[in-house]
Amino acid sequence: MLDMIEVVINHIDDHFNSEIHRKDIEELADCSFEDFSVEFEKETGMQFLRYLVRRQLTLVKEEISRKNGSIDKKYSPFNGYDEFRTIFEFEFNIKVDEILDNEKIILQDRYGSEEWRKHDLVLKELLDKAGNSTNALRYLLSLPPYYLEGIPSYFYSTYKVEVIDLLIRRTYGELLSTSEYNNVVFELETFYMMGIEYSIKDLIVITNKYVLVNRGLINRLLLDYGAEFEYSVSELRTLWGISYDEKLLFNGEDSQLSHNVLKAIRKMESGSQRFENIDELRSWISVDYSKPKNGLKIQRDLTYPYSLIEDEYEVLETGVLREEINDLLVHGLLYLKPKE
8 A cells, every 4th residue: 555655646746737536546546535545544644635735735836936927827726826825825824925935835745755754763763662562652642732823834844943942832831941841842853743733624714723743653553563552531631621622522524422522521621520431431421422213112121211221222332432532542632641
C-alpha cells in the first residue's frame, strides 16, 4: 500500500491543475477509494481528501506566485479566483492576498518529504526509550493537545520556532523551568503535527484549531508494532477541556455513541460526574444509548424495568464501548491525562 500511496502522491503533484476523481485514485491504487482513504489516514494521520485539496491549493498558490502580473493566472482545478480564494481561506484560515507574493511559504508539505520520513527514526528512538510499543503508545496518547486560536496555518512552516514558543507560553505561562521548557519544545518538534491541525468547522467558518500528536505515529504503533491500549477511565480527557468548544461534542461526522462518550467524559472532566471504571461509564451512557427494538414488551417473570433493557432494548456492550473510546483516542478527540 505504501507504493500505491507514493503513486497517488506523485499523480497529485503532476496533475494538480486537473480535477482528480475517485475513479482516478481507484485506478492508481488498484483498490476502492474508501479503502485507499482509510490506509492513507492510517499511514499519514491525515484525511486523504483534505491532503488532496490542501496540496492542490498549495501548488496552485506556488504557480501563480511565480507568474508575472501581466500573465494570465490559472486557478484550475478551481473555477476561477473566487472559488480558489474561498476554499483557500476555508482550509488555511488566511487571506490569499497576504501570501501570494511569498514563494517561501509552504502550506501543505508533500507526503514522503524529509518531514514525513523522520517518522521511522522518531519511532525507533521512542521504542528504545519506552521499552515496548504499548508503553510508547501510552506516552503519545498522554501528550496534551494545544489550542491554536488566532494563529494562521502558514505560520507553522515559516515561523515554527515562534509558534512553538507561543503555544507553550499560552499553555504554561512562565511556570516552566528552562529544562521543562526545552522538553516541551522537543515534544512539539518531534511528536506533533505542526502543520496538520484538527479543525472544527461550521459551513465555511473555522471555529477552532488544535495541534495534536501525529496520528500517523499512533497508527504505526498500533498496526506495525502491535501496541495495545492501556488506560483507566479516570485518565480520559477531551479536547473540549482546552477550548470549551461545544461543536466538539456535536461533530456531525461522529456517531451518536461517540457523542455520548464525549459528553460523559466531559462531565467527569468538569467534576460533575465520576466514573471509577468502564462498567460505571457504560451504565451511565447506556441510559441514552439503549433504544427499543420492537416496541415495549414487559417480561412478567423479570423485575421491571430491567426486562425492558435486557430483553427488548439494544444493550451497550463493554467491548463496543471500549472500541469507541479507542477510536476517539486514535482520532484525537480524547487523550489521556498527562502525568504530573
